[in-house]
Amino acid sequence: MPVQKECPILSVERLNADAISIWLECGELAKAAAVGQFVNIKCGEALLLRRPISICRVEDTRLNVVFEVRGEGTAWLAARSAGETLDVLGPLGHGFTYPEGKVLVVGGGIGVPPMLNTALRAPAGAIACLGFRSAERAMLVEEFQRACEQVYLASDDGTLGVHGFVADIVDAALTEHPEVAAVLACGPRIMLKTTYDVCRRHGVACQVSMEERMGCGIGACLVCACKSADGAYRHVCKDGPVFAAEEVCWDA
């Protein structure tokens, strides 16, 4: 059950040139949060719509979100400081489902933070594949190394890990770890699609976290439509953001 709450900001920290991490005191909202869920944050009085941000980590009643500045709303968020409060609606959406067995968590760019919670809570352990543009744009790598049995890294310019795409390291990880029961992924659509292709080749189940522009964030306005393989529209805020990869219409 979601709640709406004024949450005190505990800290605001820059993780790299683009990414900002905010810890919030969220009370029961944090305790209720499941892996892969998101919160919808009001970004000041001037902007009507809330901004959906995934939950990166939860520690007791404290909740962590990590985001990149993309436009007005995230710029407003980035300008907050500890002691202020944020109007948060959450936890929202349908998150990742753990299989019986080990998971491979896959994140690309700003899709990396949501996978940390998923790795930390994995009941039978996790391996991670993380992709960044460069070493400078990397974030949370140490946290993943602490949470996971093994972390594969890739970067677009080769300054960190493998010089190449996330799908390449997913392929390597699945080859070396046939015990992986499912792949759970968040990142740009093209990365999700290529990751799913690799999973299919390995015969491993894949779940992906999708993005779409939102209105209400709770399933009432039907704005956040995402086409599914059967041609029907599902809603990212309620049916998702996490979908089984085979349910998504990748050609849409």
Added chain:
Amino acid sequence: MRNVDMSVTLAGMTMKNPVVVASGTFGFGREYGALYPIDELGGICVKGLTFQRREGNPPPRIAETPMGILNSVGLQNPGVDGFIADELPELKKHDLRIIANISGNTPEEYGIMCEKLSAAGVDMIEVNISCPNVKAGGLQYGVVPEMAAEVTEQAKRHSTVPVMVKLSPNVTDITEIARAVEGAGADAVSLINTLRGMRIDVKTRRPVLHQNTGGLSGPAVLPVAVRMVWEVSNAVRIPVLGMGGIAKGEDAAQMMLAGATAVAVGTACFADPFAPLRVRDGLAAIAAEQGLERVSQLTGQVQPW
């Protein structure tokens, strides 16, 4: 502060307070119902229903604009039968008025839907005429007085509950349409539906909405809505449900002073899920401050220059 009687009667339908939620912004009440009891509301205009289930438009379906949003959901809904089977029984467990919002491709479709919904026991039918008439080459019912009247007649003939016609603001003279539907037997009118608008991403040179254009709603449209409610209430005798941009008690009070009997809150829910309750409480506070016994004493009491 004294206790204000918040009940109002809209076309014979009594509501415990004048605040309803606008069609398409509140689904069938389940989601917001997880945040607070929807029984607190005067009523709910449910998501626009069509004869058959509809999938709606491709995304993006929403664009943010200064103090507003553009949407192009495209009437995604489970169809009138799906609503009656799966949503209505759940809604009926709650103590609020159920207003079924309908859109048809032909006047006959409106008629059949009204029959089914009357039989299923909704409290009122809201006829959305801001949708294309398939027979008339896609021209909207809401822009031609004769077509608006024809749909109203069909709806009235097949309904046993009050029929409220929802007017489009995208017309030269909204009073002309209001008079036409009144003449055809409408029991009430609701207004405004969304205003046609467009937003372009200058980097990609693409409209933000996949449909290129969409309907504007939210605080940005409030003054337009108040003006239209004022004009329409002066032009017809049937009651008006006022909506468009209402986010707080003062907005609702303006709408009622302009002539509305009751008000609907839509887009404001996206920013603040509790907006309808804040509107209700704000309205009650204003009425109390002004020493009114009943909130209905605000209706039509604007003092024009």
